[in-house]
Amino acid sequence: MISETVAERRAYLEDGLADLGCDRCGALVRVGKRSAQQTSVQWTVRAAGACAALAAAHAAGRPAALVPTCPDLRDSIDRAVRAGRLEVT
Numbered sequence: 001m002i003s004e005t006v007a008e009r010r011a012y013l014e015d016g017l018a019d020l021g022c023d024r025c026g027a028l029v030r031v032g033k034r035s036a037q038q039t040s041v042q043w044t045v046r047a048a049g050a051c052a053a054l055a056a057a058h059a060a061g062r063p064a065a066l067v068p069t070c071p072d073l074r075d076s077i078d079r080a081v082r083a084g085r086l087e088v089t
């Protein structure tokens with residue numbers, strides 16, 4: 001059933017997420033690291049507005065939801081994992 005799928009997905013997204021700020025633009029997002037390859041990032045409207053990379057993509061007509069992350073945030077996530085500030089769950 002669709003409603004169950006949505007509920008499961010929401011629980012999945014809310015579980016194990018950590019607040020992380022982009023080192024460059026300061027955008028604060030919620031990040032969950034599932035594996036070395038898979039990272040889920042939840043953007044708030046404010047964070048999307050603060051991030052230059054997201055703002056540029058938005059200005060180009062691409063919805064922020066289709067831009068997974070900005071390159072600087074990706075680096076910030078990698079650094080946080082290496083520093084032990086973000087656990088792979």
Ligand SMILES: [Zn+2]
Nearest residue numbers: 022025051070
């Ligand atoms: Zn950024």
